[in-house]
Every structure is written in C-alpha cells, then in structure tokens.
Amino acid sequence: MVGASALVLLSLANACDREQRRFRENPPSTSPSNVRVSALQPGTMVDTAHVAGPYDNNAWAVTEGQRLFGWYNCSGCHANGGGGMGPPLMDDKWIYGSSPENIYNTIVQGRPNGMPSFAGKIPTQQIWMLVAYVRSLSALNTTGARSSRQDHMMMYPGSTSLQDPAKPVQSFKPPASEMP
Amino acid sequence: MLQGGLRGALNQSVLEASGPQAAKVERLWWIAFTTAAIVYVLTMGALWFAARRARRRELRGELLDETAAEPRMTRAVTWGTAATLVILLLFLGADLLVGRTLSPIPKKQPLTIEVTGHQWWWEVAYADTSPHGRFTTANEIHVPVGEPVLLVLEAQDVIHSIWVPNLAGKKDLIPGYTQSLWFQADTAGLYRGQCAEFCGLQHAKMALQVVAEPRTKYEEWAAGQQKPAQNATDPVASRGREVFLTGTCVMCHAIEGTSAGSHVGPDLTHLASRRTIAAGTLPNTRGALAGWIVDPQxxxxxxxxxxxxxxxxxxxxxxxxxxTLK
Structure with a gap:
C-alpha cells in the first residue's frame, strides 16, 4: 500500500517535471568531470556513474533545445539529426558516448574532424537543453518528455513522435517490382 | 473622459488619428459608437415610458384590453426587428466600405520597410534600391512626416499582429505569407504600437515605437543607421567589444563592422540610438541594459x-x- 502510494506520488512528481518551465534556474556550477569517452581503459574496468541530464524529463527544455539546435547552427553539419557533414544523431552509434555528460563535453570541448568547441559561447543551461534534445533524437530520455509534433525530419515515414523505435510504421511500401 | 480612458501611455489611441488611414478607422469607430449610443438611449427611453404608463394605468384601475394589445405587440416586434436589421446592414456596409478604402496601396513609390515579427520583438529592415543602402534595426520604425510608408510584413515563428492605433489598423504577420500595410503620419511625434495577436509568453511585452519626423531629420537618421558600428577607441570600450565578441552575445546578435553576424536576435549595430530595449519593455539606460543582460528572465x-x-x-x-553604438 505504502509502495503503491509512493509510486503514484513519484509518477505525479515526474508528470510535473515534464511540464515545468524553469526560466530562472541556476545552472549547475560545475561541469561534469572525470568523463570517459571510451569503454577502453587501462587497468580494471571501472564504469563511472552517469550524471543525469537536468532536463532529460522536461518537455519544454527539450523543445527549447530543438530551437537552439537550429539557432546555433548545429543543423549546419548534423542536419535535423539525420547527419550530413557531421555524424547523424538519430541513430544508435555514438563515437564519444551517449550519456548526458558525454554529450555535454562533446559540445563544450569540441571533437576532432570538425566539431567546434562551444565553451564560453553557449550558457551552461542552454547546453543542457541541447543535451536533452540530442538525447531525445535517439529516444534516450523519457517518452513523455519527447515532442509529439512532427517539426523535423523523422526516423521513418508516418512517425508521430521524434522517435519510437518500438513500433516502426512504414506508411509507403514500394511495389514488389521496384524491390531488388 | 472616454478618450482619456481608452488612451494608453504615450500616443496610443484609435481616437487620436494622425494619418489618413487611422482617420478612416476613427470615423468608423465614431459611426458605430454614435449609432449604438442612440439605440441605447431610445431603448432605455421606451422602456421607461412603458413602465410609467403601465404603472399609471394600474393606479387608475384600468384593465388591459388584451384584444387591442396583441396587434400592438406584433407591430412593435416587427419595427424593432426591422430597425435592428437596417442598423446591422448599415454597420456591415460601413465596415466593407472602410475596408475597401484602406486596402489600395498608393501608386507613388512609397518608402518600403520590412517588418518581421519574432518572439518577442520586431525586426525592422529598410529596403533600398542598392544593397549598401539597406539596414536593419529593431523595435523602432522611423518615418518621414506626410509621406506614405509601406510595411511589408512577415513572421519568423508564430502569428503576430502589428497595431499602431494612431496611424493604421491592425494587420497580422503570418509565417510563410507576406502581407502589406500602408500608413502615413501627418504630424511629427512618437507613436506606440504593440502586438495584437497572442503570440506566446511575452506577447504583452512586444511593443514598438514609430518615430515620425521631418524628411531632413529622417534622412540624417537613416544615413547614420547605414554606417557600420564605429570602432571602439577608449580601452574600456575595446575591452567591452572583446567581451561581446568572445562571449555568448555573438551567438545571437549582430554588430555591423565586427565579426558578430548572427541574426536570431536583434541587430545591435546602433543599439545606443534606440529609445527602448527588450521591445519597448525598458528605457535604454545603462542600468536597464545591465539588468537585462544579467537577468532577462x-x-x-x-x-x-x-x-x-x-x-x-x-x-x-x-x-x-x-x-558607444550610437
């Protein structure tokens, strides 16, 4: 009984977080440290604990991230997640890690072969919004926080959410004569 | 009292038209108001008369003759309905007529200004036949007095609506669709306008100012706006320029003559020449600017x-x- 009510409370708290618009929030004062970008490491395997993105469950922050993705010209190289000059962000391949702190560091530090460093150019809060959006592109944050609107390039035709790999829907099937 | 009540701060009233377009709207307003006032007075008078007459009859002990009252009632309802229909048709006719006279754009090539609505500010670009004559500012439209001005309206994100009541009626700014609106300011002055279509959280703080000034003063202003930002000479200002160019500001704002060239936020090339900041929210003072930069939220x-x-x-x-960005 206690467990059930705790679950209800927890889900309520989550539901509130989804809609909360935190305009005047103090950004985390320290940036994530000791972040590993690769699973390869000397000595014994140690899995560092992942930092939770502050906006992973917040739908408003995800859409703000989506706006900033366009404003700061991320789309110039990554298109709307489909990739171009830069790697795609919608797939499950992550060169430098998919956890929030990995993506944060990728944006702040820059990466070889073209990803510039945005250190000092984007306020911390907005970087975390971008992190939440980038993670939503490959369905890494809660379903509830992801936008249900088709503003951008979709993973497959007829998709109603930014990504929903569980239920692939093919709205258009090429005729058999055109199939290899 | 009525005019005072409807007037906002700083020249923002439909009832103080300062140009031919607004004068037409104002006339329509007065036609509707006068008609409605007459109808109201007549209706209230009839009601008072009927109530008094019925009371007197009752005091005299007269009984109501129902056979005579029935046709009188029918006649009254018929006349009432007819009068309402005629008045509504009059309103409709006047409305259509004013709408038709407002729409044609003057044949003389007017000054063309492109106004783009953003959440929550106005981008104002002065079109020119030569590219170097083109310049961009924000939240402030300068126009020469007594000349028609054509506004070419667009929106970047959602639907906005421009409304400077002293100069013209409202016109929606629709994403992906170009609209136009013309007006003429007949008296020099400062006119306030604002967004008249709910466009999100800060819709209420999306204002603009129209500055109507004599032709010579306008040209002087335009010539100043066409120039790039002057170079910072004193050490504090050049340090400030460095802060601007190496920090977060350059991600959204542009200053002509520097490497800052992003256009998602207002162009700051001549920021210091503007009267307000944050789309008419704050006066353009050092203190307000500091508060706005540090904690705009x-x-x-x-x-x-x-x-x-x-x-x-x-x-x-x-x-x-x-x-220094004068």
Missing part, C-alpha cells in the same frame, strides 16, 4: 535571451561598449 520570463553571468568589470566594459 526576471524582466521577461520565457524570453529567448539567456541570463549572462559576467564578471563585474566585464559587464561594466560591455555596457560602455554598447553605449
């Missing part, structure tokens, strides 16, 4: 300008630099 919660945590000496230098 307290002044306009939800605005797309992020808070900027600058070191005090950096902020001071930045403010000095921004105030």
């Amino acid at each position: 307290r002044i306009k919660p939800g605005v797309h300008m992020p808070p900027n945590q600058l070191k005090p000496q950096d902020l001071d230098a930045l403010l000095t630099y921004l105030q």
Whole structure:
C-alpha cells in the first residue's frame, strides 16, 4: 500500500517535471568531470556513474533545445539529426558516448574532424537543453518528455513522435517490382 | 473622459488619428459608437415610458384590453426587428466600405520597410534600391512626416499582429505569407504600437515605437543607421567589444563592422540610438541594459535571451561598449 502510494506520488512528481518551465534556474556550477569517452581503459574496468541530464524529463527544455539546435547552427553539419557533414544523431552509434555528460563535453570541448568547441559561447543551461534534445533524437530520455509534433525530419515515414523505435510504421511500401 | 480612458501611455489611441488611414478607422469607430449610443438611449427611453404608463394605468384601475394589445405587440416586434436589421446592414456596409478604402496601396513609390515579427520583438529592415543602402534595426520604425510608408510584413515563428492605433489598423504577420500595410503620419511625434495577436509568453511585452519626423531629420537618421558600428577607441570600450565578441552575445546578435553576424536576435549595430530595449519593455539606460543582460528572465520570463553571468568589470566594459553604438 505504502509502495503503491509512493509510486503514484513519484509518477505525479515526474508528470510535473515534464511540464515545468524553469526560466530562472541556476545552472549547475560545475561541469561534469572525470568523463570517459571510451569503454577502453587501462587497468580494471571501472564504469563511472552517469550524471543525469537536468532536463532529460522536461518537455519544454527539450523543445527549447530543438530551437537552439537550429539557432546555433548545429543543423549546419548534423542536419535535423539525420547527419550530413557531421555524424547523424538519430541513430544508435555514438563515437564519444551517449550519456548526458558525454554529450555535454562533446559540445563544450569540441571533437576532432570538425566539431567546434562551444565553451564560453553557449550558457551552461542552454547546453543542457541541447543535451536533452540530442538525447531525445535517439529516444534516450523519457517518452513523455519527447515532442509529439512532427517539426523535423523523422526516423521513418508516418512517425508521430521524434522517435519510437518500438513500433516502426512504414506508411509507403514500394511495389514488389521496384524491390531488388 | 472616454478618450482619456481608452488612451494608453504615450500616443496610443484609435481616437487620436494622425494619418489618413487611422482617420478612416476613427470615423468608423465614431459611426458605430454614435449609432449604438442612440439605440441605447431610445431603448432605455421606451422602456421607461412603458413602465410609467403601465404603472399609471394600474393606479387608475384600468384593465388591459388584451384584444387591442396583441396587434400592438406584433407591430412593435416587427419595427424593432426591422430597425435592428437596417442598423446591422448599415454597420456591415460601413465596415466593407472602410475596408475597401484602406486596402489600395498608393501608386507613388512609397518608402518600403520590412517588418518581421519574432518572439518577442520586431525586426525592422529598410529596403533600398542598392544593397549598401539597406539596414536593419529593431523595435523602432522611423518615418518621414506626410509621406506614405509601406510595411511589408512577415513572421519568423508564430502569428503576430502589428497595431499602431494612431496611424493604421491592425494587420497580422503570418509565417510563410507576406502581407502589406500602408500608413502615413501627418504630424511629427512618437507613436506606440504593440502586438495584437497572442503570440506566446511575452506577447504583452512586444511593443514598438514609430518615430515620425521631418524628411531632413529622417534622412540624417537613416544615413547614420547605414554606417557600420564605429570602432571602439577608449580601452574600456575595446575591452567591452572583446567581451561581446568572445562571449555568448555573438551567438545571437549582430554588430555591423565586427565579426558578430548572427541574426536570431536583434541587430545591435546602433543599439545606443534606440529609445527602448527588450521591445519597448525598458528605457535604454545603462542600468536597464545591465539588468537585462544579467537577468532577462526576471524582466521577461520565457524570453529567448539567456541570463549572462559576467564578471563585474566585464559587464561594466560591455555596457560602455554598447553605449558607444550610437
């Protein structure tokens, strides 16, 4: 009984977080440290604990991230997640890690072969919004926080959410004569 | 009293038309108001008369003759309905007529200004036959007195609506669709306008000013706006310029003559020449500018300008630099 009510409370708290618009929030004062970008490491395997993105469950922050993705010209190289000059962000391949702190560091530090460093150019809060959006592109944050609107390039035709790999829907099937 | 009640701060009233377009709207307003006032007075008078007559009859002990009352009632309802229909048709006719006279654009090539609505500010670009004559400003439209001005309206994100009641009626700014609106300011002055279509959190703080001035003064202003920003000469201002160019500001704002060239936020090339900041929210003073840069979310919660945590000496230098952008 206690467990059930705790679950209800927890889900309520989550539901509130989804809609909360935190305009005047103090950004985390320290940036994530000791972040590993690769699973390869000397000595014994140690899995560092992942930092939770502050906006992973917040739908408003995800859409703000989506706006900033366009404003700061991320789309110039990554298109709307489909990739171009830069790697795609919608797939499950992550060169430098998919956890929030990995993506944060990728944006702040820059990466070889073209990803510039945005250190000092984007306020911390907005970087975390971008992190939440980038993670939503490959369905890494809660379903509830992801936008249900088709503003951008979709993973497959007829998709109603930014990504929903569980239920692939093919709205258009090429005729058999055109199939290899 | 009525005029005073409807007037906002600083020349923003339909009842103080300062140009031919607004005069037509004002006339329509008076036709509707006068007609409605007459109908109201007549209706109230009839009601008072009927109530008094019925009371007198009752005091005299007369009984109501129902056979005579029935046709009288039918006649009254018929006349009432007919009068209502005629008045509504009159309103409709006047409305259509005013709409038709407002729409044609003057044949003489007017000054063309492109106004783009953003959440929550106005981008104002002065079109010119030569590219070097073109310039961009924000939230402030300067126009020469007594000349028709054509506004070409567009929106960047959602539907907005421009309304400067002293000069013209409302017109919606629709994303992906170009609209136009013309007006003429007959008296020099400062006219306030604002967004008249709910466009999100800070819709209420999306205002603009129209500055109508004599032709010579307007040309002087336009010539100043066409120039790139002057180089910072004193050490504090050049330090401020460095803060601007190496910090977060360049991600959204442009200053002509520097490497800052992003156009998602207002163009700041001649920021110090403007009267207000944050789309008419604050006066353009050093203190207001400081508050706006450091904590815009307290002044306009939800605005797309992020808070900027600058070191005090950096902020001071930045403010000095921004105030040189005349």
